[in-house]
Amino acid sequence: MAASPLAFTVHARADVESAMLLAASDDLLLDTRWQPDAPSGHPGPAELLAGAFAACLLKNVARSSALLPFAYRSAEVQVTMHRQEAPPRFTAIDYELVLTTDEPPHRVELLHRNLQKFGTVYNTLAAVCEVTGTVTARDS
Numbered sequence: 001m002a003a004s005p006l007a008f009t010v011h012a013r014a015d016v017e018s019a020m021l022l023a024a025s026d027d028l029l030l031d032t033r034w035q036p037d038a039p040s041g042h043p044g045p046a047e048l049l050a051g052a053f054a055a056c057l058l059k060n061v062a063r064s065s066a067l068l069p070f071a072y073r074s075a076e077v078q079v080t081m082h083r084q085e086a087p088p089r090f091t092a093i094d095y096e097l098v099l100t101t102d103e104p105p106h107r108v109e110l111l112h113r114n115l116q117k118f119g120t121v122y123n124t125l126a127a128v129c130e131v132t133g134t135v136t137a138r139d140s
Contacts, residue, residue: 021048049090049125050079056121057097064114072101073140093125095133100140108137 010023012030018040019030031044043051054077061075075097082092097115099108112135116122125131 046081046083046090050081050093052121053081053093053095053125054079056119057095057115060115060119060122061097061099061111063118064111068107068111068114070101070103070107070111072099072103074100090125090129092130092132095131097133097135099135099137101137102140103137105137108135111135 010021012019012021014020014030014032019032019042021028021030029040029042030048031040031042033040057077057079058075061070061072064070065072077095077097080094081090082094083089084091097112099111101108103111115135116126122131
């Protein structure tokens with residue numbers, strides 16, 4: 001039976017040496033060990049969540065480029081998540097999205113508003129912590 005297009009399923013497995021996530025048709029090594037002094041070099045849960053947020057922004061740039069339309073050559077984003085200790089949770093997300101585009105500033109701002117309004121991961125995380133960010137353009 002095929003999964004609904006609005007349902008997303010991943011599979012993960014771990015042993016004492018390593019962990020792996022199967023998402024879509026890709027395998028991704030994970031850091032799930034409890035050894036803060038010996039990181040594995042692979043992303044852990046916090047990096048994966050920050051990565052999901054970054055991917056949401058980039059996917060919605062592509063979506064907006066088709067719907068608005070909005071012309072761009074490339075996009076890159078840096079995401080920083082802030083965590084508190086007690087109770088353990090993320091309190092804020094900051095991002096900086098840089099586009100290579102010839103679009104005027106008012107169109108870049110329109111794109112930014114669309115990212116804030118239509119991003120599923122963006123809106124989910126914004127409901128539980130502060131999300132702030134900038135979108136800037138550089139000439140191509």
